Amino acid sequence: MFRVIETFSGIGSQAKALTRIGKPFEIKNTADWDINAILAYCMIHKGKIDVDKYKNVSEEDIEIFLGKCTLSLDGKKPMSKSSFKRLSLELKRGLYSAIKETKNLVSITDVKGEDIPENIDLFTYSFPCQDLSLCGCWHGNKSGIARDAHNRSGMLWEVERILIEMHKMGRKLPRFLLMENVTNILSKTHEEDFGDWKATLESLGYYNHIYRLNSKNFGIPQKRERAYMISILCNDDDNKKRLIKDYFEMHNLEEKEEASRLRQRELKLEDILCLDYKNVPQYKEEADASKPNDTVSRRKIYEDNDMLYDGKKVNNIIVNTVTTKQDRNPNSGLITYKNYARGKTKWRYLTPRECFKLMGFDESDFDRVISYNPQIAKNRKLYSTEKLIKLAGNSIVVDVLEAIFRQIMDINTEILGERE
Structure with a gap:
């Protein structure tokens, strides 16, 4: 042993x-x-x-x-x-x-x-x-x-x-x-x-x-x-x-x-991205939570970073390092996501689930983590999108x-x- x-x-x-x-x-x-x-x-x-x-x-x-x-x-x-x-x-x-x-x-x-x-x-x-x-x-x-x-x-x-x-x-x-x-x-x-x-x-x-x-x-x-x-x-x-x-x-x-x-x-990016919003409601919820506000700085992020999915096809590239924060420039890449929301971009960042997969973990690992998400304050749970991405970014590729x-x-x- x-x-x-x-x-x-x-x-x-x-x-x-x-x-x-x-x-x-x-x-x-x-x-x-x-x-x-x-x-x-x-x-x-x-x-x-x-x-x-x-x-x-x-x-x-x-x-x-x-x-x-x-x-x-x-x-x-x-x-x-x-x-x-x-x-x-x-x-x-x-x-x-x-x-x-x-x-x-x-x-x-x-x-x-x-x-x-x-x-x-x-x-x-x-x-x-x-x-x-x-x-x-x-x-x-x-x-x-x-x-x-x-x-x-x-x-x-x-x-x-x-x-x-x-x-x-x-x-x-x-x-x-x-x-x-x-x-x-x-x-x-x-x-x-x-x-x-x-x-x-x-x-x-x-x-x-x-x-x-x-x-x-x-x-x-x-x-x-x-x-x-x-x-x-x-x-x-x-x-x-x-x-x-x-x-x-x-x-x-x-x-x-x-x-x-x-x-x-050997995984490709298409194995990582979670794009089936119609059949997997959780994917849609996580995608919605990963859309930033449409600001000047985010428009700069849009101009400077790789588009991993253009709405029709996955760009099977090798993404940049998954860090503890996706809302920065540069980041690991963007995904076209036009689900309408006032004041939001028409694209999103990688979701925490996708970051976990890019670190070599299984989706089932991520599902277990979010299944225990206790309340720590009024209208606030322990794990936010940002905290989950930080957990992935601080890890080592399995x-x-x-x-x-x-x-x-x-x-x-x-x-x-x-x-x-």
């Missing part, structure tokens, strides 16, 4: 990829503080949020438990005490149940080395990219992953702290680590800080291999290039390091042929992870030898 820890777990692209591979695995723990992601993860991977299982837990005990967790409403900053008090009991019960069911350690800042079980095969960490991305640089933010920056991308050093705590306690470190982030982490700007991180891992006995992989080469019609670093615990075994180095040279996922060999499907995990499984079996 392959034992996994998912930190910065989001909606669980790692768990989804491992499920698709079909080999036995167990998620020992997740870690995410964003309440939107916590609930969505549970819905996708557990099928429901089983509040009935915890119906005997008192309101007071739920308040005490959640009060000790560092939770976030937006994934950017901790929730204030006043915001926590305003959460409905229904939502608090849902959160409590989801955290328990997914064994969520919540904020990475609160996780200790002793919290990580021994004999973990894979530890994944996809820490926030905001302070690393080119967009951040354009806005003057070049702090990146500097140790003293105390920013969101600096959460990387919490992973270092956890591993060092485990090492000092004499606890067995995870066999494999997998990092995912924007490719700008590999740039000259962040070379020194990223080199510091790689050196730390090497000092702990890890061999690091870095990939720059684009989802378009793995059967998903999205141009999304990301950096992945696979770290493999070899300690001082030079023979293992040599065999691993040879393996990656022979099975290089950056080569299209190898990516093609490992991919399990099909890319599938290929990486197949390689990790190979190395685990053929070179390291599976744990007893």
Whole structure:
């Protein structure tokens, strides 16, 4: 049984990829503080949020438990005490149940080395990219992953702290680590800080291999290039390091042929877009919610971005990166949608459902997420169109992870030898 820890777990692209591979695995723990992601993860991977299982837990005990967790409403900053008090009991019960069911350690800042079980095969960490991305640089933010920056991308050093705590306690470190982030982490700007991180891992006995992989080469019609670093615990075994180095040279996922060999499907944009408004009322509702107001800035967006569907035919292109927000310029593309609405455009953005599919998730995953959408204020539910798109944009393309995990499984079996 392959034992996994998912930190910065989001909606669980790692768990989804491992499920698709079909080999036995167990998620020992997740870690995410964003309440939107916590609930969505549970819905996708557990099928429901089983509040009935915890119906005997008192309101007071739920308040005490959640009060000790560092939770976030937006994934950017901790929730204030006043915001926590305003959460409905229904939502608090849902959160409590989801955290328990997914064994969520919540904020990475609160996780200790002793919290990580021994004999973990894979530890994944996809820490926030905001302070690393080119967009951040354009806005003057070049702090990146500097140790003293105390920013969101600096959460990387919490992973270092956890591993060092485990090492000092004499606890067995995870066999494999997998990092995912924007490719700008590999740039000259962040070379020194990223080199510091790689050196730390090497000092702990890890061999690091870095990939720059684009989802378009793995059967998903999205141009999304990301950096992945696979770290493999070899300690001082030079023979293992040599065999691993040879393996990656022979099975290089950056080569299209190898990516093609490992991919399990190839989707076109026509497989992604949800255009059957007549027979699927939900598609129409989501399309209506994705039409922006007809403003000067939106007319500029219309002029500058790809038209994915012109009302008659799908333009089967590879779309631009799905980000956390479609209402921006540039974006992933537009769809002609002339359903009349006063003051609205004659086109729409990608819907959240389409964004989930472009990240490699199934429609059934999306349907499970939106089936639990509790009221959080008068006339306001937890998941808006914008929040759902943000969940997708913050995720990792499942099909890319599938290929990486197949390689990790190979190395685990053929070179390291599976744990007893």
